[in-house]
Amino acid sequence: MPLPNLKLVSHHLCPYVQRARIVLAEKHIPHDLEYIDLSRKPDWFTELSPLGKVPLLISDGRALFESAPIAEYLDEVTPGSLHPEDxxxxxxxxxxxxxxxxxxxxxxxxxxxxxxxxxxxxxxxxxxxxxxxxxxxxxxxxxxxxxxxxxxxxxxxxxxxxxxxxxxxxxxxxxxxxxxxxxxxxxxxxxxxxxxxxxxxxxxxxxxxxxxxxxxxxxxxxxxxxxxxxxxxxxx
Ligand SMILES: N[C@@H](CCC(=O)N[C@@H](CS)C(=O)NCC(=O)O)C(=O)O
Structure with missing residues (x-):
């Protein structure tokens, strides 16, 4: 199955963004990265991010927020699993x-x-x-x-x-x-x-x-x- 088109909306210091970046790297997932200034959030970001927080993952145009679901989603759309089987x-x-x-x-x-x-x-x-x-x-x-x-x-x-x-x-x-x-x-x-x-x-x-x-x-x-x-x- 082809992978969705992915963009991770990021901030340089955010530890939650890093979680998503680590999974993207572990699973060799092609993606775009966009850094935003959290003190001046762009309107498009505020519209897409219900809590106004990064990370935000845009997958084929659909937005996903919260680092834990983002990490699990990235893990699930790629072969292998970064979670235990049990x-x-x-x-x-x-x-x-x-x-x-x-x-x-x-x-x-x-x-x-x-x-x-x-x-x-x-x-x-x-x-x-x-x-x-x-x-x-x-x-x-x-x-x-x-x-x-x-x-x-x-x-x-x-x-x-x-x-x-x-x-x-x-x-x-x-x-x-x-x-x-x-x-x-x-x-x-x-x-x-x-x-x-x-x-x-x-x-x-x-x-x-x-x-x-x-x-x-x-x-x-x-x-x-x-x-x-x-x-x-x-x-x-
Ligand atoms: N529970 C969220 C926490 C994310 C979070 O706190 N992001 C911070 C940066 S590290 C943020 O975007 N803060 C902007 C704000 O609260 O206005 C997750 O796991 O993704």
């Missing part, structure tokens, strides 16, 4: 994809935190979640073992935030999480995950953090000034 395992993978999504909300609360108390509490919640995750990983190198799956495509973009944060702040997120650390490394090396963002992603994310007027913005500014002893290695 129904329980498939449901379990979907549950952990949801865990990744809600952890992305905590991540947003972390980088936007304006006061020390909120920052500390979000940092603690991220650490807690990484430890829970560590206790739940039963396989390696990927979540289900040798087979890379949709659940891996959901966590790769979450882990990428930490890669950038670690360039200017050591907050000990991965202390006591050896399984997550191994998994995170395997995902960072996977070409589909690595190439799901543009080469200037770290600089873009650092700029985004700097503009938040948050505790993290201050840590970043301190590291850039060389006054933060925990920082260092800031390249952006």
């Amino acid at each position: 129904a329980f395992e498939r449901a379990r993978n979907r549950a952990w994809i949801e865990f990744a999504s809600s952890t992305l909300d905590v991540m947003a609360g972390f980088y936007n935190a304006r006061d020390e108390d909120t920052f500390r509490s979000r940092t603690g919640e991220l650490r807690r979640r990484l430890r829970i995750l560590d206790g739940s990983i039963q396989a390696a190198p990927y979540f289900d073992g040798d087979r890379f799956g949709l659940v891996d495509a959901a966590f790769g973009p979450l882990f990428r935030y930490f890669d950038v944060i670690e360039t200017f702040a050591d907050l000990g997120f991965f202390e006591g999480t050896p399984a997550v650390t191994r998994w995170r490394r395997a995902l960072a090396q996977r070409p589909s995950v690595r190439d799901a963002v543009t080469a200037d992603y770290p600089q873009r994310l650092l700029r985004f953090f700097a503009e938040r007027q948050s505790v993290l913005s201050r840590l970043l500014a301190d590291a850039a000034d060389g006054t933060n002893r925990a920082g260092g290695g800031l390249t952006g």
Whole structure:
């Protein structure tokens, strides 16, 4: 069956867009990519996207929103599956994809935190979640073992935030999480995950953090000034 004509409406920093890009790459699916400015959404986008969010997939002129259905659709219209065959395992993978999504909300609360108390509490919640995750990983190198799956495509973009944060702040997120650390490394090396963002992603994310007027913005500014002893290695 011929593949539909596909266009992914994207944003450079969006972790949910990256999920779709990873599946497109894993399944070698030809497609067009269009980046939009979320602070000035084009009218055609607002008309097609019920929540005004990316990713938006346009398939033969029909629009699909929400990263999880988009990823499953892309998986289903192509040979092979990035989901386990066993129904329980498939449901379990979907549950952990949801865990990744809600952890992305905590991540947003972390980088936007304006006061020390909120920052500390979000940092603690991220650490807690990484430890829970560590206790739940039963396989390696990927979540289900040798087979890379949709659940891996959901966590790769979450882990990428930490890669950038670690360039200017050591907050000990991965202390006591050896399984997550191994998994995170395997995902960072996977070409589909690595190439799901543009080469200037770290600089873009650092700029985004700097503009938040948050505790993290201050840590970043301190590291850039060389006054933060925990920082260092800031390249952006
Ligand atoms: N639940 C959605 C979340 C997508 C989302 O939050 N997208 C953000 C960018 S990462 C967005 O488009 N925000 C624009 C807005 O809310 O106005 C999904 O899984 O696709």
